[in-house]
Amino acid sequence: MRATSLGVKVSLGVIGVSVIFAALKMSQLLDKAKNYVSEKVTNMPKPEATVTDVDFQRVSRDSVQYLAKISVSNPYSTPIPICEIKYSLKSAGREIASGIIPDPGSLKAKDSTMVDVPVKVPHTVLLSLARDIGADWDIDYQLDIELIIDLPVIGNISIPLSQKGEIKLPTIRDMFSK
Template identity: 85%
Template sequence: MAELLEKAKNYVAEKVTNMPKPEASVTDVDFKRVSRDSVEYLAKVSVQNPYSTSIPICEIKYSLKSAGREIAAGTIPDPGSLKASDTTMLDVPVKVPHSILLSLAKDIGADWDIDYQLDIGLVIDLPVIGNFTIPLSQKGEIKLPTLTDMFA
């Protein structure tokens, strides 16, 4: 009997492991707007759902790092769901306080941009499996706003 249960357990584990899972990628990180206390950037995330039913997104966690330091982090609770058998575009707004940008003056230098690493954890609720986190990471450069951006 124990052998039969072990075979059944292995069969189920193998099927769950080989199930298709949603895939995601960061498609763009760009300047959005300037406010009195912060600069807001917008990360666009493309998520492909292989299932014929929509999947709820539990939360999106993000962390923006520059020069080896975390300059922004947060969580977006309950951002909606993934469309069935389709690609869903998600917007992840990231606010960076002005005080932190000033402390990055060395990195900003003459080219007026910030070298960054954006880490995103997309937590979705898969049937049978439960909560599943899709980890994403992207490195690049973000342009800082100019005076024309602030008054446009």
């Protein structure tokens, strides 16, 4: 009876070792598959964006509105939805305007799409920047924009943009011409 019992124990031990080796092989196979997919996703073309212009748009009773124009290229043969656009306008080291534009539309398939980002700056903030404005009647700015788009299968990806420059402040003529 002992010989049979020993044979069963040895057989169960061999099966246990075989299961462990199979699990290790499966783990290695899964790691290879993850690396392959990760490499393919890393090397696949992604939409690209650039800020093409930031310019004065209009004056209202409470704010000055600027318009940032962004060109976004879509390398895919299907339109891609833009989930949201986040923006932050900074001058003199501090944020003077920020916001989120929910669901601003889609990117055209295999084409470039112009996306408008309106930025409202309250008059009170502009008055506090009087030292920066000086004699040239403009403000130095940094505009940070984050486009969040929804790529099928992959999910949401973020395209960060940053632009530095000078924005002209509206003149009296600008206030009454629009």
